[in-house]
Amino acid sequence: MPQSDALSGADPGVGATLDRVIVVGTADSRADRERREIELDELEELARTLRTTVVERTLITLREPHPATFFRSGVVETLRSRIAALDRPAVLSNDPLTPRQQRNLQEAWGVPVLDRTEVILAIFARRATTAEGRVQVEMAQLEHVLPRLAGGWSHLERQRGGVGLRGGPGEKQIEVDRRLIRHRLKRLRQRLDVIERQRRTRRTARTDVPLASCALVGYTNAGKSTLLNTLTRSEVLADDLLFATLDPTSRRLDLPSGRRVIITDTVGFIQGLPTELVEAFAATLEEVRQAHILCIIVDGSHPDAELQLETVLDTLAAMDCDQPSVLVVSKCDRLSPSQLRQVRLRLGDIAGTSPLAVSALRATGLRELRQTLDSMTARLVPDTRANRPLIAAQPADVTQTRAAG
Ligand SMILES: Nc1nc2c(ncn2[C@@H]2O[C@H](COP(=O)(O)OP(=O)(O)OP(=O)(O)O)[C@@H](O)[C@H]2O)c(=O)[nH]1
Numbered sequence: 170m171p172q173s174d175a176l177s178g179a180d181p182g183v184g185a186t187l188d189r190v191i192v193v194g195t196a197d198s199r200a201d202r203e204r205r206e207i208e209l210d211e212l213e214e215l216a217r218t219l220r221t222t223v224v225e226r227t228l229i230t231l232r233e234p235h236p237a238t239f240f241r242s243g244v245v246e247t248l249r250s251r252i253a254a255l256d257r258p259a260v261l262s263n264d265p266l267t268p269r270q271q272r273n274l275q276e277a278w279g280v281p282v283l284d285r286t287e288v289i290l291a292i293f294a295r296r297a298t299t300a301e302g303r304v305q306v307e308m309a310q311l312e313h314v315l316p317r318l319a320g321g322w323s324h325l326e327r328q329r330g331g332v333g334l335r336g337g338p339g340e341k342q343i344e345v346d347r348r349l350i351r352h353r354l355k356r357l358r359q360r361l362d363v364i365e366r367q368r369r370t371r372r373t374a375r376t377d378v379p380l381a382s383c384a385l386v387g388y389t390n391a392g393k394s395t396l397l398n399t400l401t402r403s404e405v406l407a408d409d410l411l412f413a414t415l416d417p418t419s420r421r422l423d424l425p426s427g428r429r430v431i432i433t434d435t436v437g438f439i440q441g442l443p444t445e446l447v448e449a450f451a452a453t454l455e456e457v458r459q460a461h462i463l464c465i466i467v468d469g470s471h472p473d474a475e476l477q478l479e480t481v482l483d484t485l486a487a488m489d490c491d492q493p494s495v496l497v498v499s500k501c502d503r504l505s506p507s508q509l510r511q512v513r514l515r516l517g518d519i520a521g522t523s524p525l526a527v528s529a530l531r532a533t534g535l536r537e538l539r540q541t542l543d544s545m546t547a548r549l550v551p552d553t554r555a556n557r558p559l560i561a562a563q564p565a566d567v568t569q570t571r572a573a574g
Pocket residue numbers: 387388389390391392393394395396406407408409410411412413414415436437438499500501502503527528529530531
């Protein structure tokens with residue numbers, strides 16, 4: 170199955186390449202601007218993750234979105250000239266666009282227009298490596314494209330597994346495409362069911378030898394994989410990219426008392442995580458839901474650490490995850506002692522707990538983290554073999570939770 174990839178190469182539909190982009194956002198008031206600028210920073214990071222060059226970025230004041238074109242006609246016109254002057258880069262919109270708005274803007278500007286959801290979907294499409302990840306991403310993309318099938322819309326679905334508009338997109342062709350997509354979705358759902366069953370079997374095998382489990386959760390790029398690597402001397406991919414990790418990976422962690430815990434690195438969260446993706450990744454996120462303990466990692470050196478923590482707490486609440494958690498401020502080597510004190514206070518206030526502080530890079534704060542996990546494990550999982558210190562037999566020391574095949 171060819172991987173869909175919204176931002177690759179030339180777009181025959183609208184005659185523009187997608188390797189250069191303008192990032193466009195809106196704010197409804199002066200007070201709103203600061204928050205939106207931060208979101209645009211993040212959208213630029215997402216673009217960078219896609220190896221796309223941002224040639225310009227603009228924040229427009231907009232009180233009321235226009236139903237047909239999102240922006241007012243004056244702004245559409247100004248941006249049209251700007252796009253022409255910049256040799257027709259694609260447009261990344263920070264705001265979600267309706268299928269109609271997106272279509273009209275593409276027509277007005279003659280370049281592809283992607284909103285935040287599509288950028289995130291494109292990143293996931295590029296990064297998904299396991300069978301399960303690929304199925305989940307393709308499902309999310311098809312769910313997203315289904316309501317957007319209409320005349321004139323071209324650049325995304327043409328690249329989506331060959332079910333796109335080919336030739337004149339008359340009403341009939343759209344109906345055919347819709348049917349093909351629904352059919353494909355059904356088949357993907359069946360495949361995912363099989364993969365999920367295999368995953369459940371593996372999880373049951375794991376819980377038959379009852380080890381306590383801890384999921385590392387947090388905003389994307391918070392330092393989860395680096396922490397897993399340092400704690401367990403592993404070599405999971407950790408990179409200064411958003412969504413470096415898509416598939417959960419589990420490792421065994423020895424605790425000071427001799428207890429052991431299975432620690433799982435998971436996909437990062439982000440503001441405005443597309444609902445299609447949350448649904449498609451439900452099985453992967455099940456690893457988080459099933460964990461006995463959550464280790465919530467927040468990059469203390471990020472200027473927006475508080476909003477990131479709020480996003481993570483909101484996402485966990487939306488997933489009905491309310492198990493005991495430990496809050497960990499990461500990358501504290503980047504902070505002075507007084508900055509760290511401040512950050513811990515502010516983040517602790519939001520989460521209603523007192524956070525630990527670690528640097529996975531310098532391996533500081535790890536003893537406290539291990540001790541905390543140890544006592545939580547003792548309290549939470551009193552009946553497991555893992556909870557009896559220094560036992561003889563243990564399961565394989567590496568548990569890959571990746572889907573087979
Ligand atoms: N200075 C410093 N940098 C760190 C530390 N931990 C992680 N980083 C850097 O932060 C970046 C992101 O780290 P990852 O471990 O990949 O973050 P993640 O949370 O797994 O990110 P995703 O998988 O993309 O959600 C990398 O460039 C790391 O080198 C730390 O303790 N100190």
